[in-house]
Amino acid sequence: MExxxxxxxxxxxxxxxxxxxxxxxHGVKVNLYEMKPNKKSPAHHTDLFAELVCSNSLKSEEITNACGLLKYEMGMLGSLMMEAALATRVKAGAALAVDRDKFSEYITKKILENKNITVIYDEVCDIEKLLGTVVIATGPLTSDTLSNNISKIIGQEKLYFYDAAAPIILRESIDMSVAYEKDRWHDDEKGDYLNLPMSKEEYDVFYNELINARSADRHSFDTIENIVHFEGCMPIESMAKRGEKTMLFGPLKPVGLRKDENHKPYAVVQLRAENKEKTMYNMVGFQTSLAFPEQKRVFSLIPGLENAEFVRYGVMHKNTYINAPHILDYNFKLKNKVDDIYFAGQISGVEGYVESAASGLMVAYNILFGKYFEGSMFKEETMLGALAKYIATENKNFQPMNANFGIIKQSDTKIKDKKKRYEIYANNSLNCIKELKNELENIRRRLEK
Ligand SMILES: Cc1cc2nc3c(=O)[nH]c(=O)nc-3n(C[C@H](O)[C@H](O)[C@H](O)COP(=O)(O)OP(=O)(O)OC[C@H]3O[C@@H](n4cnc5c(N)ncnc54)[C@H](O)[C@@H]3O)c2cc1C
Incomplete structure (x- = not known):
């Protein structure tokens, strides 16, 4: 490479x-800076790279699902995250979930083994001290010193909002005479999820305690006014406060989860395995900012969890991101800067594990081949290109974005059937990625001559 x-x-x-x-x-020498293990954010607990700070799920594997399609595209372009995920997956219905430790160990090993990568275990505080191209991929919990430095460089204040993480429970502490295994809408009794059914009376008791429970103490910047909740990551207590039945249409939805035809639960709490051995379970949709003792007290009211042992409690964290449309071009590169500075990951304005990795992949290809393309090399028909376009498109209410079919280039002909429509999007997208791969291969051959 040149x-x-x-x-x-x-x-x-x-x-x-x-x-x-x-x-x-592609033969490029990389200095990879990481502040762990010397310094860790409140959500990072291990010394490993690519740590999954909350759920162990990388979402749906189906190609007609937006995040599923994104993963296909990444797989075709040599994604390390996809390689690691497939090597360390745990059963989770239609989702691609992983054993979090094995997943991070896999990636860490590959990075450390790569002769072109030098890992520097240090906190970067001043980007302008680094010579050459810089990629800022420090995540939603970027260290404070670097956040201030970034603010100085981009000429505006960083923005804050909060995400919430769900508690994790030891399986052996769950009452298995109450819990049953079943995936939603699957007839066979065995499934990847554990379900905890509730009667109306049990739900009412739980609901009343939940809406009155005490939240964890907040930092000075951490006021409710500052909190922008994403619907997908809203704390369970906030959702409950929206109305007595709101949770019944969200995480506690009972439909498709009856044990048998005589069984009619009013609500069902679902638990998803955290590791291959199924020794730990995550409370699905129970992201929370309640104080730890309150989590134990209130969640233990759920039938089957009376003696639950919490391996990790739910938490809320600061989440930092830049106003990408003002600052970045469609290559994730800082506009109006002489030096090449790129942003990748959640800080760049994408949202989610897969999307963060996807933006890292795009930045690498942009650094390698961007100058050989007019406009973005990732077409809007692909989920990758749709995300790149989103972060570079003017938007008054800009917020980090998950992969979704609302941002992909829409088809000219109206197709009512959603599944069929998504199938067409998926086919178009994969054709574009195949073409891109060929184009990149041709450029590479030309350069090698
Ligand atoms: C609490 C929480 C829970 C989340 N839960 C989910 C979830 O369940 N599912 C989901 O899809 N997404 C979730 N997200 C959102 C997001 O997908 C993840 O945060 C994801 O890890 C972001 O990837 P990233 O590469 O941008 O950042 P990270 O994976 O956080 O990586 C950033 C790395 O940079 C290092 N670093 C930071 N500052 C410096 C510095 N100055 N110098 C050197 N190194 C530095 C950090 O130690 C870290 O290793 C969550 C976010 C948070 C905060």
């Missing part, structure tokens, strides 16, 4: 590892 300079990637999270891996596998 890039002789070292590329500095800051942050060995999902985006940083993906970016470093793609660059290095």
């Amino acid at each position: 890039i002789n300079k070292v590329v500095n990637v800051i942050g060995a999270g999902l985006a940083g590892c993906e970016c470093a891996h793609i660059l290095a596998s």
